[in-house]
Amino acid sequence: MTALVKMETDGATNARVQAVFDDIKHTRKVTWINNFWRVLAAHAPTLERIWANVKQVMSPGALDPLTKEMIYIAVSATNNCEYCIHSHHAAAMKAGMTEEQFAELLAVVGLANETNRLANGYRIPIDEQFKPKT
Amino acid sequence: MTALVKMETDGATNARVQAVFDDIKHTRKVTWINNFWRVLAAHAPTLERIWANVKQVMSPGALDPLTKEMIYIAVSATNNCEYCIHSHHAAAMKAGMTEEQFAELLAVVGLANETNRLANGYRIPIDEQFKPKT
Amino acid sequence: MTALVKMETDGATNARVQAVFDDIKHTRKVTWINNFWRVLAAHAPTLERIWANVKQVMSPGALDPLTKEMIYIAVSATNNCEYCIHSHHAAAMKAGMTEEQFAELLAVVGLANETNRLANGYRIPIDEQFKPKT
Amino acid sequence: MTALVKMETDGATNARVQAVFDDIKHTRKVTWINNFWRVLAAHAPTLERIWANVKQVMSPGALDPLTKEMIYIAVSATNNCEYCIHSHHAAAMKAGMTEEQFAELLAVVGLANETNRLANGYRIPIDEQFKPKT
Amino acid sequence: MTALVKMETDGATNARVQAVFDDIKHTRKVTWINNFWRVLAAHAPTLERIWANVKQVMSPGALDPLTKEMIYIAVSATNNCEYCIHSHHAAAMKAGMTEEQFAELLAVVGLANETNRLANGYRIPIDEQFKPKT
Amino acid sequence: MTALVKMETDGATNARVQAVFDDIKHTRKVTWINNFWRVLAAHAPTLERIWANVKQVMSPGALDPLTKEMIYIAVSATNNCEYCIHSHHAAAMKAGMTEEQFAELLAVVGLANETNRLANGYRIPIDEQFKPKT
Numbered sequence: 001m002t003a004l005v006k007m008e009t010d011g012a013t014n015a016r017v018q019a020v021f022d023d024i025k026h027t028r029k030v031t032w033i034n035n036f037w038r039v040l041a042a043h044a045p046t047l048e049r050i051w052a053n054v055k056q057v058m059s060p061g062a063l064d065p066l067t068k069e070m071i072y073i074a075v076s077a078t079n080n081c082e083y084c085i086h087s088h089h090a091a092a093m094k095a096g097m098t099e100e101q102f103a104e105l106l107a108v109v110g111l112a113n114e115t116n117r118l119a120n121g122y123r124i125p126i127d128e129q130f131k132p133k134t
Numbered sequence: 135m136t137a138l139v140k141m142e143t144d145g146a147t148n149a150r151v152q153a154v155f156d157d158i159k160h161t162r163k164v165t166w167i168n169n170f171w172r173v174l175a176a177h178a179p180t181l182e183r184i185w186a187n188v189k190q191v192m193s194p195g196a197l198d199p200l201t202k203e204m205i206y207i208a209v210s211a212t213n214n215c216e217y218c219i220h221s222h223h224a225a226a227m228k229a230g231m232t233e234e235q236f237a238e239l240l241a242v243v244g245l246a247n248e249t250n251r252l253a254n255g256y257r258i259p260i261d262e263q264f265k266p267k268t
Numbered sequence: 269m270t271a272l273v274k275m276e277t278d279g280a281t282n283a284r285v286q287a288v289f290d291d292i293k294h295t296r297k298v299t300w301i302n303n304f305w306r307v308l309a310a311h312a313p314t315l316e317r318i319w320a321n322v323k324q325v326m327s328p329g330a331l332d333p334l335t336k337e338m339i340y341i342a343v344s345a346t347n348n349c350e351y352c353i354h355s356h357h358a359a360a361m362k363a364g365m366t367e368e369q370f371a372e373l374l375a376v377v378g379l380a381n382e383t384n385r386l387a388n389g390y391r392i393p394i395d396e397q398f399k400p401k402t
Numbered sequence: 403m404t405a406l407v408k409m410e411t412d413g414a415t416n417a418r419v420q421a422v423f424d425d426i427k428h429t430r431k432v433t434w435i436n437n438f439w440r441v442l443a444a445h446a447p448t449l450e451r452i453w454a455n456v457k458q459v460m461s462p463g464a465l466d467p468l469t470k471e472m473i474y475i476a477v478s479a480t481n482n483c484e485y486c487i488h489s490h491h492a493a494a495m496k497a498g499m500t501e502e503q504f505a506e507l508l509a510v511v512g513l514a515n516e517t518n519r520l521a522n523g524y525r526i527p528i529d530e531q532f533k534p535k536t
Numbered sequence: 537m538t539a540l541v542k543m544e545t546d547g548a549t550n551a552r553v554q555a556v557f558d559d560i561k562h563t564r565k566v567t568w569i570n571n572f573w574r575v576l577a578a579h580a581p582t583l584e585r586i587w588a589n590v591k592q593v594m595s596p597g598a599l600d601p602l603t604k605e606m607i608y609i610a611v612s613a614t615n616n617c618e619y620c621i622h623s624h625h626a627a628a629m630k631a632g633m634t635e636e637q638f639a640e641l642l643a644v645v646g647l648a649n650e651t652n653r654l655a656n657g658y659r660i661p662i663d664e665q666f667k668p669k670t
Numbered sequence: 671m672t673a674l675v676k677m678e679t680d681g682a683t684n685a686r687v688q689a690v691f692d693d694i695k696h697t698r699k700v701t702w703i704n705n706f707w708r709v710l711a712a713h714a715p716t717l718e719r720i721w722a723n724v725k726q727v728m729s730p731g732a733l734d735p736l737t738k739e740m741i742y743i744a745v746s747a748t749n750n751c752e753y754c755i756h757s758h759h760a761a762a763m764k765a766g767m768t769e770e771q772f773a774e775l776l777a778v779v780g781l782a783n784e785t786n787r788l789a790n791g792y793r794i795p796i797d798e799q800f801k802p803k804t
Contacts (some may be wrong), residue, residue, distance in 0.1 A: 001259040002668045004759055034255060034261045043773035046504055049592055049778075050249065056585055057241045064187035067201055068242050071732060074208045075246035079390035080750055084246065085253035086264040086388065089406055100196035103445035106389045107191045108202050110452075112209035113216065114382035115184065117491060119217040121345035121353060121374045123534075125135040127168045129219040132206060132538045132793075137488045139367060140355055177371035183458060184378075188747045192728035211791035214348055214616055219791065223540055233541065238578035238789045243584075248784035250468055255755065257668075264392075266404045269527040270802045273635060302529045304521060305482065311639035315516040317726055318517065318646075325509045335469055336510050342476045343514035348616055351521040352514065355573055359438035368464035375459045376470050380477035380486065387438060387485040387535040393403040394698060395436045400659075400672045478655035482750055487657060492672055501675060505713035508657045512720075516650035523613035523621065523642045525802075537795040547726065570797045572789060586785065593777045598770035603737055610744045611782035619789035620782065623798040627687050636732035644738050647727045648745035648754065653720060655753040661671040664703045666756040 008041035016044040020051050027055060034087060066095040074109045142175035154185050155240040166217060193212045200229040214254060276309035284312040288319050295323060302355060334363040342377045410443035418446040422453050436489060468497040477512045492509060545576035552580040553574040563591060570623060610645045622649050678711035686714040690721050697725060704757060736765040744779045 008017055010033040020041075022032050038048040058068055068094035076084035092102070118124075142151055144167040147230050154175075174181040192202055203226035222237035228235070252258075276285055278301040288309075289301050308315040326336055338358035344352035360370070386392075410419055412435040421485075423435050442449040443497035460470055471494035494504070520526075544553055546569040555576075576583040593606055605628035612620035628638070640658050654660075677688055680703040691703050691713075710717040728738055738764035746754035762772070788794075 001257055003774070004257050004260060004668050004755075006254075006336040010273040031277065032263075034264070035258050036249070036513065037255045039258045040252065043770065043777075046252075046773055046777050047590060049253070049777075053245055053585060053589065056184060056205035056247075056581065057238075057245045061238050062232060063204075063238045063242075065205070068238070070197075070201070071205060071208045071239060071242045071271045072246045073389070074205045075212050075243055076153045077242045077385050078209050078212045079247065079250045079386040080384075081250035081253050082388075082391070083258050083260055084250050085406075086260050087390065090264045099609065100181050102407070103448055104191075104195050104197045104202070105205060106386055107445075107448050108197075109209055109389060110386045111187055111191045113213065115170070115188075116210055116213045116218050116348075117345050117381045118174065118180075118184070118374060118378045119220075120348045120350075121341070121377060122173045123135055123138050123167050123182055123350070124173045124217050125137060126217055126220050129166070129168070130224045132540050134466075138353075138534050172731045176367065177375075179458065180371055182374050183375075183455060187451060187455065190447065208792070211787050214790040216784075216790075216793070218542075219793065223739070233578065236541070237582055240788055241579075241582050241585075242279070243791060244784040244788045246782040247787045250750075251747050252776060253782045254750045254752075255743070255779060257755065266406050269525055270516070271527060272523075272525050272621075272802050273638070288536050300531070302531070304517070307519065307524045309452070310635065311643075313726065314520075314639055317643075317723060318520065319494070321513055321518075321719060321723065323511045324507075324715065327416060329482055330500060331472075331506045331510075337471070337505070338465075338469070339476045339510045340514045341474045343480050343511055346477050346480045347515065347518045349518035349521050351526050351528055352518050353554050354528050357491050358532045359493045365457045366464060372459075372463050372465045373473060376473045376519060377463075377477055379455055380490075381476045381481065383456075384478055384481045384483035384486050386442065386448075389406075389485050390441045391403055391406050392423050392437050392441045393405060394485055394488050395409070397436070398492045400674050403621070404607055412646050426643060433629070436798055459595045476718065479653050480653075482656040484656075487659065487674075504675070507714050508654055509713075509719075512650040516646040518616075519649045520646045522616045522618075523609070523645060525589045525618070525621065537793055538797060540791075540793050542751070554675070561777075566764055568799070570799070571729060571794050572785070573795045575724050575792045576788065581787075586788070589781055590785075593774075596798045597774050598739075598768060599774045604774070605735075606703045606737070607741060607744045607778045608782045610741045612692055612786055614745050614748045615783065615786045617786035617789050619794050619796055620786050622796050626800045632738045634732060639733050640727075640733045640738070641741060642679045643735065644728045644733075644741045647723055647744045651724075652746055652751035652754050654710065654716075654720070656749050657674075658709045659671055659674050660705050661673060662753055663755050665702070665704070665707050 003039045004041040005033060005034070005039060007038040010038065013041060014044070017047060018040045019046050023055075026049065034086065036083065064091060069095055070097065070101070070105050073105060076088060077106065077109050078113060137169070137173045139176040141169060144172065148177060148178070151175045151181060154181050157189075159186065164263065166235050170217065170221065170222060188256040200226060200231060203229055204231065204235070204239050207239060212247060271307045273310040275306040278306065281309060282312070282324060285309045285315060288315050291323075292319065304313070304351065304355065312377060332361060333364060335361055338365065338369070338373050343382075345374065345377050346381060365385060405437070405441045407441060407444040409437060409440040412440065416442060416467050419443045419449060422460065424451050425457075426453065438489065440448070468494060468499060471497055472499065472503070472507050475507060479508065480515060537622070538592060539575045541575060541578040543571060543574040546574065550580070553577045553583060556583050559591075560587065569591065572619065591626060602633060605631055606633065606637070606641050609641060610648075613642065614643050614649060673705070673709045675709060675712040677705060677708040677787065680708065683711060684714070687711045687717060690717050693725075694721065706753065706757065736762060736767060739765055740767065740771070740775050742776060747779050750784060 028069040040050055069088050174184055203222055206222040210222060308318055337356050340356040344356060442452055471490055474490040478490060576586055607625050608624040709721055739758050742758040
């Protein structure tokens with residue numbers, strides 16, 4: 001597959017792009033830049049914006065990084081984003097996900113996709129007990 | 135909203151349905167049956183099958199119950215299943231999810247849905263480093 | 269719910285709209301026009317085009333009308349189109365769908381949605397035996 | 403494409419996996435195991451559970467096997483599961499689907515995906531006549 | 537419908553929330569805050585982040601604001617986000633969208649959703665002529 | 671990738687197919703037929719129907735052709751239709767889309783996909799101000 005825009009090489013870019021690439025390497029303690037960022041580099045405002053979002057949302061908080069990576073995989077498998085499944089599977093493995101955890105994760109993803117359609121297909125009314133209290 | 139099939143009442147059902155309802159109450163330590171199961175009761179083989187699946191997949195394993203509930207919400211919000219968002223939000227709250235965790239969960243869900251489309255829209259090629267080793 | 273455009277009333281419309289409404293009644297042997305067509309009537313070219321498509325695609329052919337209605341429900345439940353689930357459930361019932369058939373239909377829809385995500389999530393390679401011969 | 407987990411070979415597996423593989427061959431009267439099951443074999447509880455589901459849901463009932471396979475394709479084409487489209491297209495062909503039936507199937511799938519968005523985009527209210535009677 | 541978190545009232549909020557609310561009013565020249573922001577206000581980092589994104593992405597650039605609003609509607613109708621369809625329909629009307637343009641927009645959205653499934657369902661190979669040049 | 675049906679060659683087809691191919695070349699001022707039409711040619715009624723739809727919907731109207739192509743890409747990126755992204759990206763480039771416009775288009779698509787899930791996940795109620803007046 002070839003991207004629809006030219007991918008920046010790591011190391012020969014304009015100053016705005018280089019600043020983001022440097023911050024990615026520093027923040028993640030990695031020595032290379034993966035294709036996602038090299039493609040977004042074709043539009044500096046998008047590169048800066050998305051990196052700022054990822055940095056804020058994926059950093060440790062009330063949820064730990066591994067849980068966040070698994071949620072990312074759950075969404076990506078539901079939407080069938082091949083790139084995102086691969087990159088976040090790699091990130092989750094690095095964060096310590098076991099094969100058993102990955103299997104249970106996909107089991108929940110599969111089951112939720114199934115029951116989502118049963119609930120929608122049958123038009124099941126929401127129980128009063130589940131509705132939020134004002 | 136009214137379901138497309140008649141909902142079973144809790145307590146006045148055939149033997150197969152009653153056996154599942156009893157097991158739901160026993161397993162979950164609840165005293166009432168929510169609409170999802172009362173609708174599936176219109177087709178006993180489906181009721182038995184889905185309950186067996188939920189019981190196996192959602193029980194504690196390599197992932198804890200709260201993480202599983204949050205993955206369920208991630209999928210349901212991505213697919214927009216109103217019933218499932220409500221019921222699994224309730225289950226996650228019962229399992230101890232805080233408002234902060236819910237906010238971070240939806241933040242990851244939103245961001246993943248965004249970057250899924252950037253990766254797909256730009257047709258970003260998968261890095262060799264992310265591909266599984268044979 | 270109120271539609272985002274004004275719904276035509278059945279009987280007080282312009283000539284192009286009336287011609288489609290008359291053909292719908294004649295073709296389907298019904299005496300009223302459902303909201304889908306009354307909303308599309310806000311844009312005559314769309315009304316004419318979509319009706320021509322529905323008339324061609326949903327008429328009996330290599331597949332019988334009930335099978336076509338069930339396929340319509342399968343797609344609509346997967347996408348969660350509330351209007352389409354209701355209208356095609358009604359059409360399928362009229363075409364003779366039993367409660368047992370509806371239950372089996374949704375069971376297949378649910379299972380397919382589940383295994384779709386297992387196949388995509390695990391990135392399962394396609395067997396040579398399944399690939400089309402040139 | 404390489405799967406994210408190691409695929410079991412047919413014939414050199416643990417006892418739980420082998421039992422499912424044997425039942426697949428016996429039930430379907432086939433002599434080989436396709437990749438879907440070889441990947442699920444990485445997690446025996448998932449393999450056993452999904453096979454039990456497929457066996458129950460896809461067996462002849464109120465709907466015949468070919469109709470069920472076509473519904474499976476309808477969902478898989480809507481979700482764009484490449485593996486599932488290929489495997490269920492093969493299964494449907496084996497069950498007797500003609501090229502004409504396949505063409506009409508995809509025509510309905512395409513049209514339903516179109517009208518789903520017209521109904522949702524215009525926010526078309528559900529006709530009283532389509533609502534289920536209590 | 538009631539939101540799953542408490543909605544902030546406009547005017548009685550903490551300083552971070554109030555700063556965003558003020559900027560929304562100033563930027564958009566409006567005198568009230570719509571529910572989307574009042575719900576996100578339950579988690580200040582999300583409120584600030586999403587508003588910064590919307591402000592950057594939706595401001596005039598290489599594409600004019602009306603085109604951007606129509607793209608927003610196209611995505612929201614495809615995903616069936618009821619809230620987003622309503623709010624961006626209102627924004628597009630305010631930006632000058634005519635009923636004719638809205639009708640053509642939904643016509644394209646419907647057709648694209650149809651041909652997406654025909655292309656995916658038939659597994660149509662990409663023409664060499666369409667592939668990006670390195 | 672190989673299509674699931676035999677692709678017609680351009681120039682050696684039956685009369686109905688040839689008539690559509692000729693009209694495509696004439697209308698679009700092109701000298702070759704892309705794979706989408708060569709695959710649909712396996713079922714003449716579908717080929718004729720879809721071409722008639724595309725011809726009507728995508729011709730200049732209240733929206734200009736480039737805006738229509740961009741809406742097509744927005745839907746195709748949301749659904750992840752690889753073929754459609756490539757073919758409509760090529761069409762949009764031919765219609766004059768700049769790299770900057772493409773970047774802004776995907777930025778809106780990504781953001782809309784994100785906020786769609788925030789609105790759905792939080793179950794945000796629609797503001798009275800956004801509801802259509804009867």
